[in-house]
Amino acid sequence: MSNKIIAVHSYKGGTGKTLLSVNLAATFAKAGKKVCIFDLDFRAPSLFAILKTPSADFWLNDYLNNTCEIDKALVNLSSRIPGDGKFYACLANPSTEAIRDMSSKDRKWEMRALGRLLALRETLLKDNKFDYLFFDTSPGLQYSSINAIVAADFVVVATTGDRSDVDGTKRMLAELYNLFEKKTGLVLNKVLDASATAKKTEMQNKIKADYQVPMLGMVPCFCEILRAEGNLIFVQDKPDHPFTKILAEMARKIETNEVT
Amino acid sequence: MIRNEVSNKKPLNILEKIEESLERLNDKIEVMIEIQKSNGSSISNQKTSLALQDASLDVMTLLSMPDHLRKTAMAICRCSRATAEETSEQTKRARAVESAYLNQLVIMGYLKKERKGRKAYFYIDRETQS
Numbered sequence: 001m002s003n004k005i006i007a008v009h010s011y012k013g014g015t016g017k018t019l020l021s022v023n024l025a026a027t028f029a030k031a032g033k034k035v036c037i038f039d040l041d042f043r044a045p046s047l048f049a050i051l052k053t054p055s056a057d058f059w060l061n062d063y064l065n066n067t068c069e070i071d072k073a074l075v076n077l078s079s080r081i082p083g084d085g086k087f088y089a090c091l092a093n094p095s096t097e098a099i100r101d102m103s104s105k106d107r108k109w110e111m112r113a114l115g116r117l118l119a120l121r122e123t124l125l126k127d128n129k130f131d132y133l134f135f136d137t138s139p140g141l142q143y144s145s146i147n148a149i150v151a152a153d154f155v156v157v158a159t160t161g162d163r164s165d166v167d168g169t170k171r172m173l174a175e176l177y178n179l180f181e182k183k184t185g186l187v188l189n190k191v192l193d194a195s196a197t198a199k200k201t202e203m204q205n206k207i208k209a210d211y212q213v214p215m216l217g218m219v220p221c222f223c224e225i226l227r228a229e230g231n232l233i234f235v236q237d238k239p240d241h242p243f244t245k246i247l248a249e250m251a252r253k254i255e256t257n258e259v260t
Numbered sequence: 261m262i263r264n265e266v267s268n269k270k271p272l273n274i275l276e277k278i279e280e281s282l283e284r285l286n287d288k289i290e291v292m293i294e295i296q297k298s299n300g301s302s303i304s305n306q307k308t309s310l311a312l313q314d315a316s317l318d319v320m321t322l323l324s325m326p327d328h329l330r331k332t333a334m335a336i337c338r339c340s341r342a343t344a345e346e347t348s349e350q351t352k353r354a355r356a357v358e359s360a361y362l363n364q365l366v367i368m369g370y371l372k373k374e375r376k377g378r379k380a381y382f383y384i385d386r387e388t389q390s
Binding site for chain 2: 119
């Protein structure tokens with residue numbers, strides 16, 4: 001099965017899921033693909049602020065609540081990425097009331113939400129000819145994140161060198177992704193001193209042996225990204241930056257199903 | 261001549277008696293089938309209503325399921341409605357195996373089953389389970 005729906009997940013917060021989601025989606029859009037990024041972090045929505053979208057009439061919350069169809073909740077941001085590609089976003093409602101509402105959903109609502117996420121394969125990929133859907137999830141074992149993982153073809157697992165994150169990620173790999181038989185690709189983010197090629201290879205081998213899963217990529221800690229404070233679609237605004245090249249390589253691996 | 265008539269009648273009588281007996285048996289079997297149908301449906305209704313009290317097929321339920329049933333349930337989640345044959349194409353297991361697991365999930369209240377002609381379709385009734 002090809003990787004058309006990609007969930008970006010992690011055990012802990014602050015691993016760079018949103019940065020990876022936005023920039024991977026933008027990388028595909030730059031390459032002429034029709035993509036949509038979904039903010040599934042209903043407890044701490046952030047895409048609204050990062051993408052600086054105009055206020056939306058409908059949100060992903062409304063689609064999952066079955067109060068609107070998906071086309072109403074999509075925001076067209078294609079003008080941000082010059083070229084033939086299409087870049088859409090489906091945002092989580094950042095209002096306190098909406099966050100409170102989403103935090104109090106019961107199991108049956110979550111079950112119907114899973115049905116609505118699974119239906120996107122038909123409505124967006126098949127009927128509306130989207131090439132890729134990206135689910136930016138909340139960290140850990142939240143219902144919304146597990147729903148996204150179940151609905152996805154491929155899970156990008158973001159992790160850092162932090163010990164608590166490493167242990168939690170290992171557990172999730174064994175007890176979550178494996179149980180759902182999901183294809184995964186690990187991204188080691190915020191790597192210090194990863195410039196030397198020899199060191200990079202050594203690190204990659206260690207990570208592969210440690211986690212026992214394929215590696216999608218390794219992202220060094222770039223000061224420029226920290227300085228941007230989440231205000232950029234980095235791969236668009238800095239086309240020659242090493243980060244952009246790393247993301248392009250990750251996109252290639254996802255597209256060709258070549259995560260080893 | 262008379263002997264011939266008697267001997268001709270005898271097999272005829274025997275056949276008529278056999279036919280009568282078969283008809284009576286047929287009636288009894290039909291009654292038994294009806295009784296079994298109504299008993300069966302009341303049992304399965306009982307089971308379903310008991311199971312449906314907490315039978316939403318959400319992701320946490322999927323996680324807590326035994327591996328063999330999770331695989332089947334995931335296949336139905338993906339296609340939303342499928343026969344045992346279609347499920348087996350996804351799971352790469354035998355049709356008879358999938359049929360058994362699907363029926364088990366129906367009894368547990370997680371799936372619904374609907375017959376259309378000779379085919380049985382299994383699906384998740386997300387609206388009724390709300």
